[in-house]
Amino acid sequence: MKKLLFLWKELMATFWFVPVLTIGFAILISIGLVSLDNSISIERKGWVRFFLVNSSDSARSILSTISGAMIGVAGTVFSVTLVALTLASSQFGPRLIKNFMYVRLNQIVLGSYISTYLYCLLVLNAIRDIDDFRFIPSISILVAIFAAVANIILLIIFIHQIAVSIQADRVISDISDLISRQVETLFPEKMGDELKDEKDFDESAAISAFQNSTSIKSPKSGYLQYIDSETLKEIVTKHNSLLELNHRPGSFLVKGGEIGILYSSTNWEEDTLEDLLDQFVIGKTKTSQQDLEFSIHQMVEIAARALSPGVNDPYTAIACIDNLTATMCYLAEAKFPSKYRVDEEGNLRVIADVLEFEGVLDAAFNQIRQFSEGSTAVIIRLMEALTTILYFTKKESNRNAVLKHAEMVLTLGKTTIKEMNDMNDLTKRTEKILKK
Numbered sequence: 200m201k202k203l204l205f206l207w208k209e210l211m212a213t214f215w216f217v218p219v220l221t222i223g224f225a226i227l228i229s230i231g232l233v234s235l236d237n238s239i240s241i242e243r244k245g246w247v248r249f250f251l252v253n254s255s256d257s258a259r260s261i262l263s264t265i266s267g268a269m270i271g272v273a274g275t276v277f278s279v280t281l282v283a284l285t286l287a288s289s290q291f292g293p294r295l296i297k298n299f300m301y302v303r304l305n306q307i308v309l310g311s312y313i314s315t316y317l318y319c320l321l322v323l324n325a326i327r328d329i330d331d332f333r334f335i336p337s338i339s340i341l342v343a344i345f346a347a348v349a350n351i352i353l354l355i356i357f358i359h360q361i362a363v364s365i366q367a368d369r370v371i372s373d374i375s376d377l378i379s380r381q382v383e384t385l386f387p388e389k390m391g392d393e394l395k396d397e398k399d400f401d402e403s404a405a406i407s408a409f410q411n412s413t414s415i416k417s418p419k420s421g422y423l424q425y426i427d428s429e430t431l432k433e434i435v436t437k438h439n440s441l442l443e444l445n446h447r448p449g450s451f452l453v454k455g456g457e458i459g460i461l462y463s464s465t466n467w468e469e470d471t472l473e474d475l476l477d478q479f480v481i482g483k484t485k486t487s488q489q490d491l492e493f494s495i496h497q498m499v500e501i502a503a504r505a506l507s508p509g510v511n512d513p514y515t516a517i518a519c520i521d522n523l524t525a526t527m528c529y530l531a532e533a534k535f536p537s538k539y540r541v542d543e544e545g546n547l548r549v550i551a552d553v554l555e556f557e558g559v560l561d562a563a564f565n566q567i568r569q570f571s572e573g574s575t576a577v578i579i580r581l582m583e584a585l586t587t588i589l590y591f592t593k594k595e596s597n598r599n600a601v602l603k604h605a606e607m608v609l610t611l612g613k614t615t616i617k618e619m620n621d622m623n624d625l626t627k628r629t630e631k632i633l634k635k
Contacts, residue, residue, distance in 0.1 A: 205425045205480060205488055214300045214309075221310030222317055229321040229339065236336035251337040255328035258335050262326075265347045266319035272354060273312035280305055283361050291370055292500040297484075298373065299364065308357045315346045367515045371501060375522035377487065378494045382529055385491055405547045409441060409462035417452040418476060424448060425480035425489055428540075432549055434475055436542045438463060442475075443550040449490035450552075452481060491554060492562045498523055499566050506570040506577065516567065517580045523563045524584040530559055531591040557600035560588075564604055568611060575621045581608045582628040589632055605632045 210216050252258045280299075287295050299305065322343060327334040363369050423446055435442045440463035446452065458479060461467065467475075485493045498519050505515035535556060540549035564581065571577040582605060589601045612625045 205427075208488060209486065212297075212301050214306060217303070217306035218310030218313060221307070221314040225314035225318040226321065228342075229318045232339040232342055233322060233325045233336050236338050237334065252335055252340050253337075255326055255333065255335055258326050258337075258340055259323060261340055262319045262323040262343060265343055266316050266323070268347070269312045269316040269319070269350065272350070273309065273316065276308055276312060276354070276357065279358070279361055280309070283365055286365050287370070290365075290504070291367070292497070292504060294497055294500060295370065298370075298377075298497070302360070302364065304357065304360050308353055311346075311350055311353055315343070315350055318346065319343050367501070367505075367512075368518060371498065371515070371518050371522055374494065374498050374501075375525065378491070378498070378522075378526050379529070381487060381491055381494055382526060382533065385489065402550065405441060406443070406462050409464055411463050411466060413461040413463065413467065413472070414457050415442075415459045415461055415472070415475065417454055417456045417458050417479075417481065419452075419481055420454045421452060421481040421483050422485045423450045423452055423458075423479060424482045424486045427478040427480075428549075428551075431475070431478040432540055432542070434471070434478070435461075435548045436546075438465075438467065438471065440464075440467075441547060441550070444552050447490075447552040447554065448488075449485055449492055491559065495523065495526070495559065495562050499563065502567045503570045506567070506574060513574050513576050516571070516574070516577050520564075520567065520577070520580050520584050523567075524587055527560060527563060527584075527588045528591040530556055531588055531597060532593070556594070556597045560600050560604060568604075568608055572611065572615050575612075575616050575618070578608060578612050578616065579621070579625050579628065582612075582625060582632065586628060586632045602633070605629060 252261065284296050284299055287299055322336055322339040325334070325336050325339070364373075425448060426444075431442070440461055442459055442461050444459040446458055452458065461472075461475070487494045502516040502519035504510055505512040505519070536551075536553055538551045538553045539547055540551060542548050564584075567577070568581060571581065585601055585605045585608065589598060589605075592598045592601055609625065609629045612622060616622045616625065
C-alpha cells in the first residue's frame with residue numbers, strides 16, 4: 200500500500216499529470232453543460248438577456264475569441280516557465296528544476312488554459328443553426344466567459360509566483376520547508392519495533408541461527424528510490440528469515456549488485472524472491488520521499504554555487520547555513536530509528552542500513568566548509584551554526600560529531616584567514632563551543 204502511495208506522489212509531482220486531469224475534467228464539463236442546455240429552455244427576458252447569447256454568430260465569435268486567446272496565453276505560460284527553469288538551473292543548479300516542476304500552481308495554470316481552449320472547441324462544435332433547427336448552448340458559453348475571467352486572474356497570480364519563486368531567499372526557504380516536512384515524516388516511521396538497547400542484540404548469533412544465505416541482487420541499475428519497509432518485514436517474517444540490507448534509499452545500485460543478504464533455514468522459491476524484490480523501487484533519478492540527504496544536497500549545491508569565484512555571493516551561502524542549522528537542531532533532538540527491525544514476537548527480521556546524525560551533519564556542512572575557503576564571513580557563520588547545534592545535542596556520539604566539525608572549521612580558519620581580528624573573532628566562537 201505504501202508503495203502505491205509512493206508511486207501516486209511521484210505521479211502527482213510530474214508536470215503533465217495535473218494538466219491531463221484538468222483536460223479530462225473539461226471534457227466532462229463540456230458534455231454535461233451542453234446536455235443541460237439541450238434539456239432546458241431559458242427565456243431571454245429582463246436582466247437574463249444581458250448574460251445569455253441569443254445569436255449563433257455571436258456564440259461562435261465569443262468561443263473562437265476565448266479559445267484563440269487561451270491557446271496563445273498557454274504558449275506564453277509555457278515559455279515563461281521554461282525561462283524560469285533555465286534561470287533556476289543556471290543560478291541554483293540543475294537538480295533544483297524538479298522543485299519548480301513540483302509547484303502545483305504551475306501545473307494548474309498550464310492545465311487551466313489548455314482545458315479552457317479545449318472546452319471552447321467542444322462547445323463551439325455543438326452550436327447548430329441549420330434551417331429550422333437552432334441550438335445555442337447559452338449556459339455553456341456563459342461558463343466559458345467566467346472561465347476566461349478566472350484565467351486572466353490566474354495569469355496575474357502566475358506571473359507574480361514566477362517572479363518570486365526564482366529569488367534566492369525564496370528558493371532556500373522552500374527547500375528548507377521541504378526538509379522540515381521530510382524530517383518530521385521520515386523519522387517517526389519505522390520498519391518495525393525498535394529494540395530499547397541495540398547492544399543487547401548479537402548480530403552474529405542471529406545470523407548463525409540460519410543455515411542458508413541468499414544474495415539479493417539488483418534487477419537493474421539506478422537509484423534506490425523507495426523501500427516498502429512494512430511489506431518487506433511481513434514477507435521475511437512469514438518465511439521465518441532474516442534480511443540484512445546493504446543500501447538505503449538514495450544509494451546507486453548496479454545491475455547484479457548486492458542489495459542485501461537473506462538468511463533462512465529453507466530455500467526460498469523464485470516467485471517469493473521476486474515478491475521480495477518488488478518492495479524495492481529503483482529509478483533513474485533520486486527522490487526525496489525517503490532520502491533526506493537528497494534534499495540537503497540541494498541546499499548545499501546552492502551554497503557551493505554561491506561560494507564559487509564566478510558568483511561570490513556569501514550572503515546566499517549564509518542563508519543556506521542558517522536554514523540547515525534549523526534542520527540539524529531538530530535532528531539533534533530527534534530519535535533516529537534503530538537498524539534492527541523485529542517482529543511482534545521480538546525476533547530480529549531486518550538489519551537495515553540507516554541514516555545517522557553524523558552522516559546528515561557531514562552531508563550538510565562538509566562541502567560548504569570545503570568551498571568556503573577565503574570567505575571569512577561564511578567560516579565564522581559555520582562556527583556559530585555548530586555552536587547552536589551543540590546546544591540542542593544531548594547524545595554523546597552526536598556531540599563528538601559536532602565538535603569534530605568545529606575543529607575542522609577552526610583549522611580552515613587558521614590556514615585561510617589572514618586578518619588577525621577576524622581570526623580572533625573565530626577563536627572566541629570556537630572557545631564557546633569547546634567549553635560546552
